[in-house]
Amino acid sequence: MSDFEWELIATNDEIDGKQRLSVIVDDTPALLIQLGSFWYVMEDVCTHDGQPLTDGEIIDGEIKCPRHGARFDIKTGVPKCMPATQPIRIFEVSVREDGLYSRPYSEKDLKSMQETNELEEIEGEGASESPSLVPLDLNPPEPESSELNLDERGLPNETAMLDALKTVIDPELFVNIVDLGLIYDISRKEENENEVVLTMTLTSPACPAGPQLISQAKAALESLPGVNEAEIKMTLSPPWAPEMMTEEARDQLGIF
Numbered sequence: 001m002s003d004f005e006w007e008l009i010a011t012n013d014e015i016d017g018k019q020r021l022s023v024i025v026d027d028t029p030a031l032l033i034q035l036g037s038f039w040y041v042m043e044d045v046c047t048h049d050g051q052p053l054t055d056g057e058i059i060d061g062e063i064k065c066p067r068h069g070a071r072f073d074i075k076t077g078v079p080k081c082m083p084a085t086q087p088i089r090i091f092e093v094s095v096r097e098d099g100l101y102s103r104p105y106s107e108k109d110l111k112s113m114q115e116t117n118e119l120e121e122i123e124g125e126g127a128s129e130s131p132s133l134v135p136l137d138l139n140p141p142e143p144e145s146s147e148l149n150l151d152e153r154g155l156p157n158e159t160a161m162l163d164a165l166k167t168v169i170d171p172e173l174f175v176n177i178v179d180l181g182l183i184y185d186i187s188r189k190e191e192n193e194n195e196v197v198l199t200m201t202l203t204s205p206a207c208p209a210g211p212q213l214i215s216q217a218k219a220a221l222e223s224l225p226g227v228n229e230a231e232i233k234m235t236l237s238p239p240w241a242p243e244m245m246t247e248e249a250r251d252q253l254g255i256f
Ligand code: FES
Pocket: 046, 047, 048, 049, 050, 051, 065, 066, 067, 068, 069, 070, 082, 083, 084
């Protein structure tokens, strides 16, 4: 049971004829959404990279982030597809004579609701364990030298370098950084053919896996014969978008 006080978030006049409304609960910008004859309140922020969900499309009980397409269950706040991995905070709603009231759930109730929903989702997909339990592999396997694509100088060509980078897996999305569309450019330095420059991005500026992905990408390239040093240049221009992923990656993440 929540210890928080109920607060009036919308009068009957304010919600008349509407199915969603921006409200404030517990000093937090939130979205009031009607599904059938029930009302739900969720914090108005995508947990992937802070985009407001105010104008997000609502489909089958889920709201879609307008920025990168993550979807969240409106009743529980649980993420339903990548790139979001963390649930959105939701609030309790009470319909009263003068309008709608809301308050934060107790931490225990919230955890229990969101864990139950996550479990159902994982079981439904036939997964064996929570993705968050999969450890980050800091030592990507070296590609077989016999499979290397070489250029006319006998050095690994772009295909070989991209194959090496495909061993680097985003630990939150479980897709390699090439198929995710994070690689923008790869070239050899003119002054030294044994040094390469990789220009890459991240799915968001706040991506917590950024440092690991950068060091793994560098290690993967430097594991190739003929690559003595790999310089990694990070850029957020253009910003990453789901359209940059390969079709396989989109299928894997359930983004259409
Ligand atoms: S900000 Fe919402 S999916 Fe990236």
